[in-house]
Amino acid sequence: MRPILMKGHERPLTFLKYNREGDLLFSCAKDHTPTVWFADDGQRLGTYRGHNGAVWCCDVSRDSTRLITGSADQTVKLWDVQTGTQLYSFNFNSPARSVDFSIGDKLVVITTDPFMGNPSTIQVKSIAPHPSDQTSDSVLTIKGPQGRINRSVWGPLNKTIISAGEDSVIRIWDSETGQLLKESDKESGHQKTISSLCMSADKSHFLTGSGDKSAKLWDSRTLTLLKTYVMDRPVNACAISPLLDHVVIGGGQDAVNVTMTDRRAGKFEAKFYHKILQDEIGGVKGHFGPINALAFNPDGRSFSSGGEDGYVRLHHFDPEYFSIRM
């Protein structure tokens, strides 16, 4: 089916997130306003105004009432999804790179960038049932990894936190004590910055995309490397299909070089791979800049991609997609 082009952002997209029901799509971009769309027809529902810098990441609570966004303006803000009012703002002293609600939405894990001499941190905050009781105290703060931590997410049962970033190492931390439990192997793991990390629906495995032109699938309990998907360009975004054994990987060359190369040379395609066989299934073209964000609808019947070009492209799969035989 023809993709739906959603032009609501003026700057490159950074992150996409569907709610649990898959009827809403939240998008973050380097302009300052996260936006919510109808995931079916791409209508814009509204925006969340209040940030004063690029918004890097967002997450929505299970009941779709709370949205949390992390921004380069050194704040993480909690919003009422329906009204768009800001409920609370956590202030940091460096840009917030990623946010992720725990199972039960009582905790949130936030990463902050290294900035002005502050090292990068992973912080856990508790979310009060009622916004008026909200405090900004950290339950846990982890410091240690060098360079930016591009993504940290909760592991199974909120027992662990999985982080990945510029030092190309994936780490599993104990979410109670902050202890480092596991580290990915330098030899078999990624060789360059890990740009994205995506959990499977049941949190049993996750996919990481890296500047070394590959995406890798890992077991989230044992940190065993399961699969590697090789691309011919740096990976910026990846997503796991909740329905079929597919993964989608997107990227492109560095944004610096975009204007100097042909659209065909840039390879701004979202590529589909067979999750188990690691074979390429196909590609979806359309963006005229690198793909920065990818997300599958939780029903697995549509996906959306966000590009450096400022567009969100919403693709509903054709019936043929579901009968692909490998």
Added chain:
Amino acid sequence: MTTVLTMAEIESKASSLGIDLSTIDFDSIVLPPGEDFGIKSDDEDILHEEEPPEFEAGYGNVIVVDNLPVVSPEKFAKLEGVVRKIYSQTGVIKEGGLWMPVNPETKMTLGYCFIEFNTAQEAKEAQEKTDGYKLDKSHIFVVNMFDDIEKYMNVPDEWTPAEIKPYEPGENLQHWLTDEKARDQFVIRAGTVTEIFWNDARQVRPDPVYQRQYWTDGFVQWSPLGTYLATVHRQGAAVWGGKSTFNRIHRFPHNQVKHIDFSPGERYLVTYSSQEPSNPRDTHRILLNIFDLRTGKLMRDFKGSVDDFTTGGTGGLSGISWPIFKWGGGKEDKYFARIGKNAIYVYETDTFILVDKKSYKVDNVVDFSWSPTDPIISLFVPELGGGNQPARVSLVQMPGKEELRQKNLFSVSDCKMYWQSNGEYLAVKVDRYTKTKKSTYTGFELFRIKERDIPIEVLELDNKNDKIIAFAWEPKGHRFAVIHGDGPRPDVSFYSMKTGGITNRVSKLTTLKAKQANALYWSPSGRYIILAGLKGFNGQLEFYNVDELETMSTGEHFMCTDIEWDPTGRYVATAVTSVHEMENGFHIWSFNGKLLYRIPKDHFFQFQWRPRPPSLLSPEKEEEISRNLRKYSKKYEVEDQDVSLALSEQDRKKRRAIQEEWETWTTRWKQYYEEERDIRMQLRDGEPSDDEGNQEEYEAKEVEAEEFLDVREEIVNFDQEQ
């Protein structure tokens, strides 16, 4: 670990053990060889720490001048002045670098002196230039490098017969030709790694043979018959070959070697280096070495300034065009030749001297080329005297230097010569000025070398004003292809030399209009050609069958920079090398334009098929095989089928294994998931936590929500009286 004991301690220990130290001969205690029990010898430390003494500089910059006059002290200063004057011309003598020893008794000089230059290079030059310099009749200089004197001193006086090494059979350098699957090899260079692969088209992937990091400092190059792979290094070139691993066969020392070239018959290797002048007024010097490839022996060297090796004419300052030496006389490598001012220098490989001991004088010659099979040179002399003397192309037979054929050409701006690979035809592309002299148009002069009197035909394109973009002969064939046109989409025409009954005439076969092509690549076996659109056309490829005059298929290798047919004409490699930043890597196609596989490689520098020696079959035999092709092909078809069956079987097995492995993971994950269900529920405050199973079960309830937008009290007036 050792503990140091004082002598007193040892003595007390010895006495406690009941040993009289005076009865022991300490020298008789010997440690087992290679074992020191952790006791370091004092001497050893010194050996390890002391580095070999380093000299500030060797004597490379010192020369010894012999045969100077023997003079008395009165004339000493005068002689020194003369010597200093002579040697100041060639280089800078170091301060106090001229020393003329004097006999302490007679106070007479000894007839020799030492001169120290600033650099070894200057010394070498001075030595070369002044060796044999005539000061006067009885004093002819004998100049040697100081270092050489030591070398000569060490030559033993007694002659000892050279040791004859027992014969060791060499490796089979042709082993790759015996591949059972008749595959071809290729070499690629990407990043710092050089790799050699089999092109395994049946398995649709390359099969690695050998790889090595930092194998070469520059490029790699196959020899023309594929026997050797040459690498270049700072110290010289090396050739490698052998059965499975590539062993070094020979080294060819040549400092700072820049280019190499094999003779077509693989008998000789030419290496080249040039030395940029440090001073702009100095000449740009070059050095060429010719080695015997099989023995590694230096056969001859050529050195001089760049000017000696160029025509000085149209070549201009840009200098040399490689290869300097062009090999002729077919596969026997009998002759090699280079161009110079007003002459062509033709050398024989029997003696490595000029044929007839003199160069072949041709005034103003600017270009020449050898026939690929015969000792015939074609040469081009441009117009002279503003058109009074016409330009000419002539064919000259070697070694007799007799002119076989000559053609005068008028108002010519440029000529290019194209030999057909069997030496049967020569096409000369002639660019002529139009009458206004403002533009040029192109025609072809076609020589039939093998026919009596070498008839020449003139061919002009249908549209004379078309620019010629590319020209190529069909290998071993009688056809040629031309890309011509002015617009953005040129035309491609095919011509044949064999039409028109008894007297052969050239005629056009067809013209393909408006093609996105700017380069021609004939299959080495003829018949098929790739019309390629490189550079501006972004890598458009058209696979064309010239026998049937039809396009077999079209393809695209985006940004493609290089195209090379494998030596058998079965496959084609297209590559994007590191001239582009993106897309680096290569694709392999079948001859009819089916993309077989693609390999992306970052920093991709080079792709080269390993050449094959010519077939040993006679033309008749080849004819016979191609007639009965069906019979032979059956065998291979069966083989192909077997391979593909085996492949799919393998594939199925592998897939099953992968699938099973995955199953074990997922079952474990499911198990965990089930086990953790309750905990997850708790985490979600008892909300039925998971979606699976009841995902579709939620009902859509219509909830009526009332919202008070505004509450307002108003007094309503009733008319009660009514």
